[in-house]
Amino acid sequence: MVSREESARRTDRALASDNYAGAHPEVLAAVAEANTGHVGAYGADPVTAEAVSTVRGHFGDGVEVAFVVNGTGANMVGLQLLVRPWDCVICADTAHIAVDECGAPERFLGVKLVDVTTPDGRLTPDDVRRACSGRLDEHQVQPRVVSIAQATELGTVYTPEEVSAIAATTHDLGLYLHMDGARLANAAASLGVGLAEASTACGVDVLSLGGTKNGAVLAEAVVVALPGGAEYLRFARKQAMQLVSKMRFVSAQFQALLADGLWLRNAGHANAMAARLHDAVRDVPGLTVSRPRQANAVFARVPGDAVAPLQAVTPFYEWDSATHEVRWMCSWDTTEEDIDTFAAAVREIVPRHARGGRALSPG
Numbered sequence: 001m002v003s004r005e006e007s008a009r010r011t012d013r014a015l016a017s018d019n020y021a022g023a024h025p026e027v028l029a030a031v032a033e034a035n036t037g038h039v040g041a042y043g044a045d046p047v048t049a050e051a052v053s054t055v056r057g058h059f060g061d062g063v064e065v066a067f068v069v070n071g072t073g074a075n076m077v078g079l080q081l082l083v084r085p086w087d088c089v090i091c092a093d094t095a096h097i098a099v100d101e102c103g104a105p106e107r108f109l110g111v112k113l114v115d116v117t118t119p120d121g122r123l124t125p126d127d128v129r130r131a132c133s134g135r136l137d138e139h140q141v142q143p144r145v146v147s148i149a150q151a152t153e154l155g156t157v158y159t160p161e162e163v164s165a166i167a168a169t170t171h172d173l174g175l176y177l178h179m180d181g182a183r184l185a186n187a188a189a190s191l192g193v194g195l196a197e198a199s200t201a202c203g204v205d206v207l208s209l210g211g212t213k214n215g216a217v218l219a220e221a222v223v224v225a226l227p228g229g230a231e232y233l234r235f236a237r238k239q240a241m242q243l244v245s246k247m248r249f250v251s252a253q254f255q256a257l258l259a260d261g262l263w264l265r266n267a268g269h270a271n272a273m274a275a276r277l278h279d280a281v282r283d284v285p286g287l288t289v290s291r292p293r294q295a296n297a298v299f300a301r302v303p304g305d306a307v308a309p310l311q312a313v314t315p316f317y318e319w320d321s322a323t324h325e326v327r328w329m330c331s332w333d334t335t336e337e338d339i340d341t342f343a344a345a346v347r348e349i350v351p352r353h354a355r356g357g358r359a360l361s362p363g
């Protein structure tokens, strides 16, 4: 892991997280353009009305939309609509809600997470069925929601058929399907389908729609596709401290991303940079690609001694310090030069450490 102190000092190009990248200029231009005159607060403004209609253009007229400012908040607001105090949420053990939200679901929603071990971050219908074995037993928490991430935290992507299969099982069991779509744009770009085709059109009831990693700053949304499911959406958002008074500046960012295909250009580019890196390093002796490269991340295992020298070239996270699995995450603004420079360092540094640093030197 790049330490917080080191990361606070460095401003060089990184493969640490798609949150390290700045905002896309067209997003910032839209924010500046929205900075005109006085408009209604808390979303009662024309920019928000237009952005809601643009989101509906992607997901259908029937969806309800609430803009929020971060992904944890989007997940909390969306899940809040679905759970009761005795319920649990089934998710992968790598899910952001399980490992990266500081217990927000447990504290804020007051529910248990039942986290399932998966090989690649993706739940299967069998996982869901197995996790429901204690249903209707009053001594056990009651499964109510299945939460999946698209793309997953391990960089993998559910096909529309896989999402549909999970949705069918989830609904057959009387549960709801939630999707953490912080990287939905990357998943859809990877699949070559629209945002809805990778999510709500497959049966997702409530979606956290990511904007920030896609080139925005402080812009996420909750999209409720469940008929009647949005009754409490505005109350849930306000109570979760996600109702922004100057909403137009959040809404304008979604308008910029979604109105004219910027979401796809940004996500497609990030994915292409990850593919370029994957292809450049996959055969390097001593390196093993550890997860399928499907969206904008490359996961690999490298010799432990190679991690620090590589991080000195370009900051990135050591995902698992026991196995020296690393994550290289590409962003909308990652350049071919970034990738080629880093790939050259990988080709130079990794084989040297793969030999345990004991290569024969002449003489």
Ligand SMILES: Cc1ncc(COP(=O)(O)O)c(C=O)c1O
Pocket (backbone or CB within 6 Å): 069, 070, 071, 072, 073, 096, 149, 152, 153, 180, 182, 183
């Ligand atoms: C899968 C996933 N969900 C949600 C989030 C967003 O969380 P937040 O904006 O609260 O940091 C992230 C960010 O890293 C993420 O990877």
